[in-house]
Amino acid sequence: LEQHLAGCSSCREQYAAATRLVQGLKSLPRIAAPPELARRIAGAVVRDRVVRRRRMKVRLYVTAALAASVFLMLLVSYSQQPSPNVLPHQVRPLAQNEVRPPEAPPDAPQRTNGADSLVERTREQLHMLLDALPAEVAVENLPGVPELEPLDPAAQSLKQAGLDVTASLQTVTRSARQALDYFSRELPVLDLGTRE
Amino acid sequence: MRVANNVSADDASLVRRCLRGDTAAIGQLVDDYHAEVFGLSVRLLHNRHDAEDVAQEVFLRIFRSLRRWDSQRPLRPWVMGITVNRCRTWLAQRARRPEPVEYVQEVAAPEVVDDGAELAREIQAALRELRLEYRSVFVLFHERGLPYEEIAQALGKPLGTVKTWLHRARQEVLERLRRRGMIPEVEHEMP
Numbered sequence: 001l002e003q004h005l006a007g008c009s010s011c012r013e014q015y016a017a018a019t020r021l022v023q024g025l026k027s028l029p030r031i032a033a034p035p036e037l038a039r040r041i042a043g044a045v046v047r048d049r050v051v052r053r054r055r056m057k058v059r060l061y062v063t064a065a066l067a068a069s070v071f072l073m074l075l076v077s078y079s080q081q082p083s084p085n086v087l088p089h090q091v092r093p094l095a096q097n098e099v100r101p102p103e104a105p106p107d108a109p110q111r112t113n114g115a116d117s118l119v120e121r122t123r124e125q126l127h128m129l130l131d132a133l134p135a136e137v138a139v140e141n142l143p144g145v146p147e148l149e150p151l152d153p154a155a156q157s158l159k160q161a162g163l164d165v166t167a168s169l170q171t172v173t174r175s176a177r178q179a180l181d182y183f184s185r186e187l188p189v190l191d192l193g194t195r196e
Numbered sequence: 197m198r199v200a201n202n203v204s205a206d207d208a209s210l211v212r213r214c215l216r217g218d219t220a221a222i223g224q225l226v227d228d229y230h231a232e233v234f235g236l237s238v239r240l241l242h243n244r245h246d247a248e249d250v251a252q253e254v255f256l257r258i259f260r261s262l263r264r265w266d267s268q269r270p271l272r273p274w275v276m277g278i279t280v281n282r283c284r285t286w287l288a289q290r291a292r293r294p295e296p297v298e299y300v301q302e303v304a305a306p307e308v309v310d311d312g313a314e315l316a317r318e319i320q321a322a323l324r325e326l327r328l329e330y331r332s333v334f335v336l337f338h339e340r341g342l343p344y345e346e347i348a349q350a351l352g353k354p355l356g357t358v359k360t361w362l363h364r365a366r367q368e369v370l371e372r373l374r375r376r377g378m379i380p381e382v383e384h385e386m387p
Contacts, residue, residue, distance in 0.1 A: 017370045017379050024319045024373070025338050027312035033234040037248060041255045042226045046219060048256050 065182055069175040076171045080164055117155035207271040215262055226255055229272075232340060233279050239335045240283040242324055246290070254282050269349060273342065277350035280332045287328065315378055322372040330365035337362055 005012045151159065210228075213221035233254050237247035257278055265274055323331055332351065336342045342350065348358045373379050 024315035027316040031235040033231045042223045
């Protein structure tokens with residue numbers, strides 16, 4: 001190396017510069033950390049862990065409450081369904097000729113589908129509206145309005161299904177309201193300050 | 197020189213204890229690395245107060261993401277990598293906000309005592325002029341003694357990039373030392 005450096009000025013210059021750099025790096029002042037820094041950092045880390053653990057617990061409770069609400073909702077919905085008297089494996093599929101249309105009153109026209117039921121219910125509502133009219137425009141004075149008839153079994157079951165759905169939705173809305181209340185309690189309070 | 201990918205069993209055990217919430221282990225990990233984190237932060241930020249804040253942020257980040265540490269890799273470059281990242285973020289934030297207080301040169305001695313101190317002061321001034329990537333590599337290699345492989349792991353860069361950055365950093369530091377007359381002229385032979 002010495003032989004080469006003696007004959008090569010470029011390498012000699014680079015070597016001198018590198019030696020000088022190493023010398024300067026060795027004389028760089030050592031940076032000492034403040035004596036209290038480690039204790040302060042450790043304290044901050046422990047505090048941070050406690051805060052984060054508390055937040056995690058709150059998050060866990062909220063999730064559990066939501067899961068419980070959903071589970072309860074499903075349970076209530078299931079329990080309100082009409083329960084069959086026979087077990088599922090005991091149910092025998094009906095043959096085509098076994099299907100009987102609901103029996104209609106003898107004085108009513110033949111109704112074979114749900115459209116007729118819908119017409120009947122519309123007619124019923126119309127009748128209720130007409131009841132609310134003044135006496136001089138009473139139902140019997142209006143031409144072409146027949147007498148109201150009792151709902152046929154198909155319409156009755158449709159009405160019952162509607163009532164069941166309404167009852168189930170009440171449970172859902174109550175659970176959702178409770179969940180929202182819980183969330184709103186956990187939300188941080190924003191200090192917006194006062195405007196001058 | 198340290199061997200890359202040599203994972204200390206002590207580090208792995210220490211991390212496991214920290215993850216279990218052992219307060220003594222947390223204190224030990226902080227004790228082991230806080231001086232290095234602070235020293236690197238001072239070199240990159242040139243301000244001791246900022247470096248203290250950044251060191252605390254670094255450790256909060258380390259403990260929050262300790263589960264993500266790859267136990268197949270050494271802990272030290274991971275810690276240094278987080279430190280460099282936090283310093284980069286801090287510098288970006290500092291650049292966006294106007295500082296009423298002038299940053300003072302706290303590392304270098306204000307008075308030149310001898311040639312060695314003058315040289316050290318010039319090197320520190322040269323480091324301040326380097327871009328952050330070069331400065332990080334230079335400090336990690338020359339002052340913290342990390343091998344190329346660990347610097348590459350810390351910065352998440354290829355080994356070749358690290359070598360290139362270190363070479364350029366040295367060249368720029370030497371260039372400043374030449375300009376400031378800190379490197380003696382070599383006599384060129386006459387042809």
